[in-house]
Amino acid sequence: MTKQTTQAPLGSPAIALPPTSVVTLKINGEERQLHIAPWTTLLDALREYLDLTGTKKGCDHGQCGACTVLVDGRRINSCLTLAVMQEGADITTIEGLGTEQNLHPLQQAFIDHDAFQCGYCTPGQICSAAALLTEGKAKTTAEIRELMSGNVCRCGAYTNIVAAIEEVLTTQKVQRHE
Amino acid sequence: MNSFTYTRATAVDAAVREKSAASSVRFVAGGTNLLDLMKENIERPTRLVDINHLPLKTIDGTPDGGLRLGALATNADTAWHAEVQRRYPLLSQAILAGASPQLRNMATNGGNLLQRTRCYYFYDLTTPCNKREPGSGCSAIGGYNRVCGVLGTSESCIATHPSDMCVALAALDATVQVTGKNGERTVRFADFHRLPEDQPQFDNTLAPDEIVTAIDLPNEDFSQHFSYLKLRDRTSYAFALVSVAAALQLDGTTIRDARLALGGVAHKPWRDAAAEDLLKGQPATEETFRKAATAVVQQAKGYGHNTFKIELAKRAIVRALKQAAEGTQTATDVFLNSNP
Numbered sequence: 001m002t003k004q005t006t007q008a009p010l011g012s013p014a015i016a017l018p019p020t021s022v023v024t025l026k027i028n029g030e031e032r033q034l035h036i037a038p039w040t041t042l043l044d045a046l047r048e049y050l051d052l053t054g055t056k057k058g059c060d061h062g063q064c065g066a067c068t069v070l071v072d073g074r075r076i077n078s079c080l081t082l083a084v085m086q087e088g089a090d091i092t093t094i095e096g097l098g099t100e101q102n103l104h105p106l107q108q109a110f111i112d113h114d115a116f117q118c119g120y121c122t123p124g125q126i127c128s129a130a131a132l133l134t135e136g137k138a139k140t141t142a143e144i145r146e147l148m149s150g151n152v153c154r155c156g157a158y159t160n161i162v163a164a165i166e167e168v169l170t171t172q173k174v175q176r177h178e
Numbered sequence: 179m180n181s182f183t184y185t186r187a188t189a190v191d192a193a194v195r196e197k198s199a200a201s202s203v204r205f206v207a208g209g210t211n212l213l214d215l216m217k218e219n220i221e222r223p224t225r226l227v228d229i230n231h232l233p234l235k236t237i238d239g240t241p242d243g244g245l246r247l248g249a250l251a252t253n254a255d256t257a258w259h260a261e262v263q264r265r266y267p268l269l270s271q272a273i274l275a276g277a278s279p280q281l282r283n284m285a286t287n288g289g290n291l292l293q294r295t296r297c298y299y300f301y302d303l304t305t306p307c308n309k310r311e312p313g314s315g316c317s318a319i320g321g322y323n324r325v326c327g328v329l330g331t332s333e334s335c336i337a338t339h340p341s342d343m344c345v346a347l348a349a350l351d352a353t354v355q356v357t358g359k360n361g362e363r364t365v366r367f368a369d370f371h372r373l374p375e376d377q378p379q380f381d382n383t384l385a386p387d388e389i390v391t392a393i394d395l396p397n398e399d400f401s402q403h404f405s406y407l408k409l410r411d412r413t414s415y416a417f418a419l420v421s422v423a424a425a426l427q428l429d430g431t432t433i434r435d436a437r438l439a440l441g442g443v444a445h446k447p448w449r450d451a452a453a454e455d456l457l458k459g460q461p462a463t464e465e466t467f468r469k470a471a472t473a474v475v476q477q478a479k480g481y482g483h484n485t486f487k488i489e490l491a492k493r494a495i496v497r498a499l500k501q502a503a504e505g506t507q508t509a510t511d512v513f514l515n516s517n518p
Binding site: 021037038039041060061062065068074075076077079080081082084085128131132135137145146147149150151 | 179180181182183184206208209210213214216217226228230254258277278279280281283284414415
């Protein structure tokens with residue numbers, strides 16, 4: 001198997017390739033300037049150029065959801081969009097959702113419910129679930145399952161993932177009515 | 179992915195001009211299908227024109243009382259749009275039966291129409307495929323063709339159109355608004371996608387220098403009796419083996435008007451006007467539904483692994499029409515496409 005190499009950053013001579021361009025991305029509230037080729041996906045920009053490796057590359061074809069991030073508050077597959085297409089957008093990755101000292105309620109709920117085994121799909125699951133909460137469409141367990149169908153977990157932690165999301169959903173509902 | 183240059187279009191006419199400059203120029207909107215195909219080396223554009231900044235994102239009423247869906251409105255925004263849910267719940271339900279929330283947030287209405295088949299051989303560069311490489315042959319005929327079509331197929335291609343949204347749009351008699359170098363034109367939904375015949379490389383009738391700007395829904399009411407029944411290998415996030423968009427207008431128990439379209443069975447959303455005629459004026463009974471279902475699959479042809487789709491389609495049509503007649507599907511629970 002051939003090993004995939006990362007596209008060299010600006011400064012390295014790239015033979016017969018179009019020049020890289022400057023792309024400014026707003027990630028987790030911070031503006032970041034990148035020198036990248038147009039074919040760099042948002043996922044690769046995050047992982048290979050910005051060291052934001054919380055976002056995972058699973059299938060790289062939009063089928064597994066491990067690369068889920070929030071763009072202007074909406075969950076998307078970062079593997080199926082080009083970084084250059086997201087200039088001007090507000091991007092949130094798992095690193096921007098919570099910190100170790102101040103976990104997002106979903107992060108805490110995933111720990112409390114043992115909602116992962118290997119953890120590879122977890123950042124995508126949590127980003128996806130965060131959007132599910134703000135979308136406000138899921139109200140039942142069945143609806144949570146349906147609206148989390150874009151995130152695959154090979155360990156099969158689904159039962160606990162749904163329980164974790166349901167707990168946060170219920171808590172938020174209670175808080176809203178207080 | 180191959181190397182390409184990237185530009186951003188800010189006006190429709192400029193976008194059309196850029197697109198017509200070379201056959202290797204592609205528009206990118208949501209990117210969910212195109213980028214995937216580029217990663218697979220099936221699409222190798224030399225230039226991508228980003229059309230996401232064109233003013234085609236709105237969903238508005240039309241002068242004749244219908245609804246215009248902007249080509250760049252996302253599938254999610256369309257499915258959850260209050261007017262779409264209230265007046266065209268069949269469309270909302272079909273969209274929400276497809277893909278995942280993430281993909282629906284990215285995918286646009288125009289892009290949904292233009293997505294390519296998911297036939298395994300179209301994706302497998304090591305095998306012949308007339309759609310990918312005209313004249314090379316069809317590997318699905320005689321191959322593993324479980325997901326392939328049974329209606330309107332040809333000797334050169336048995337691929338299916340993968341969209342759910344388009345099945346509902348076909349049933350609802352939508353029209354597609356298109357702008358090209360020579361101006362604008364309106365295309366009936368039935369004429370937008372095409373059958374493979376001996377040119378399966380063409381999925382639709384859009385010219386290379388044209389862009390989809392909007393999809394119009396007519397001022398008709400199929401919001402009370404409808405069903406989008408999607409049958410697939412798992413209950414969510416999978417392409418249809420067979421799907422049925424059924425919509426009825428009833429006078430008591432008599433069918434006044436009927437719409438019937440199928441997905442997962444043909445190179446285009448398969449609307450059957452003759453079967454609809456068999457429903458009109460008839461009592462909304464299982465017997466009537468069976469007659470229509472039998473008519474739909476009369477010309478169907480199985481290719482081995484996919485022959486089960488013929489009986490499956492027949493039964494799905496009857497069930498969808500029953501659901502439609504009973505009015506058991508509502509706009510509020512549309513996204514739980516759990517096939518009751």
